[in-house]
Amino acid sequence: MSKKVLVLPGDGIGPEIVAEAVKVLNKVNESFSLGLELEEGLVGGAGYDAAGTPLPAETLEKALAADAILLGAVGGPKWDKLEDRALRPEQGLLGIRKNLELFGNLRPAILYPQLAEASTLKAEVVSGLDILIVRELTGGIYFGKPRGIRTLENGDREGYNTYVYNETEIRRIGRVAFESAMKRNKKLCSVDKANVLEVTVLWREIMEELAPEYPEVELSHMYVDNAAMQLVRAPKQFDVIVTGNMFGDILSDAAAMLTGSIGMLPSASLDKNNKGMYEPCHGSAPDIAGKGIANPLATILSVAMMLRYTFGEGAAADAIEAAVSKVLDQGLRTGDIYSEGMTRVGTAEMGDAVLAAL
Ligand SMILES: NC(=O)C1=CN([C@@H]2O[C@H](COP(=O)(O)OP(=O)(O)OC[C@H]3O[C@@H](n4cnc5c(N)ncnc54)[C@H](O)[C@@H]3O)[C@@H](O)[C@H]2O)C=CC1
């Protein structure tokens, strides 16, 4: 069986954090004899600069041929002035997600006990936090048509997007969420805005329709505004959350802070066969790019998810997660998770420490 990994560093801090994750991947590849073959590609602003498009044909070809993709992040101010939005770096990322049908986005928010001080919430509210946000990733308002900016007859300009989901899309992400809940604490909260948006009335109906197939799972529903509040009030009431593309994007950034930093949140974006793209939940962080201070742990933990979900290499994944825990035990902290008395380290030092802990 081929085991190809495509590495797409992208923009901003992307290349810095991916370099550390690749060191870790190479190390476990060797020590666990995983037989992975790595190759690199260009995406996002890097793709645009080299080939005039955020998703060069060669990158898409490599992505389709790969079993897994490791991505850093895309985008940044350098490309913000592009008038044609189809050429923005983010479209390269969305293009991969759509072309590869990576509809199932798993975003675990886990608080490492060593980081209780770094969480925005009090220790008693977050200790032991381990929740999973299941976000639909290839539909909803990020992809719905029509979309654009048009000029009306009166000369006013109008921006518009379409929030649409068909039942097939809802059912398949619903199944991912129910299956995840079955493997965890059998508690699933579906987040929507069914008091206002018909698309989420259908979302709620389909979740209810699926529920009898998973009688052990306790299904509840919550409006997204309340869910945002509950996440920062009492996050441990949740186990698995399932929601649409945009709500999941927003809620997962909020959940990140419960774990200390967005630099701690990994993700898996899976197709129906568990082929996947793995990336940190954060963006290209232009404000700290090039300074060597970004936290590489979300990307390193994304490698662990890749080994577990796509390659079924649980032991290698466990080893990476244990190594991350060990460096936190050693008191090493990048700036985003720093608290008094700890040792402040840069991106490469953190990566090297994980490598040594392996
Ligand atoms: N998956 C992707 O490639 C994503 C790309 N973006 C793009 O990234 C660019 C910047 O977007 P922002 O809204 O600023 O979000 P961002 O996630 O890049 O940054 C938000 C804040 O978090 C900090 N941060 C993020 N990752 C960090 C890390 N690993 N270590 C330490 N601090 C970290 C940043 O320094 C910044 O203060 C934009 O072009 C945006 O479109 C945004 C989100 C996801």
Ligand SMILES: CC(C)CC(=O)C(=O)O
């Ligand atoms: C292009 C965006 C949808 C990326 C993002 O913010 C995310 O996936 O979390």
Ligand SMILES: [Mg+2]
């Ligand atoms: Mg996001």
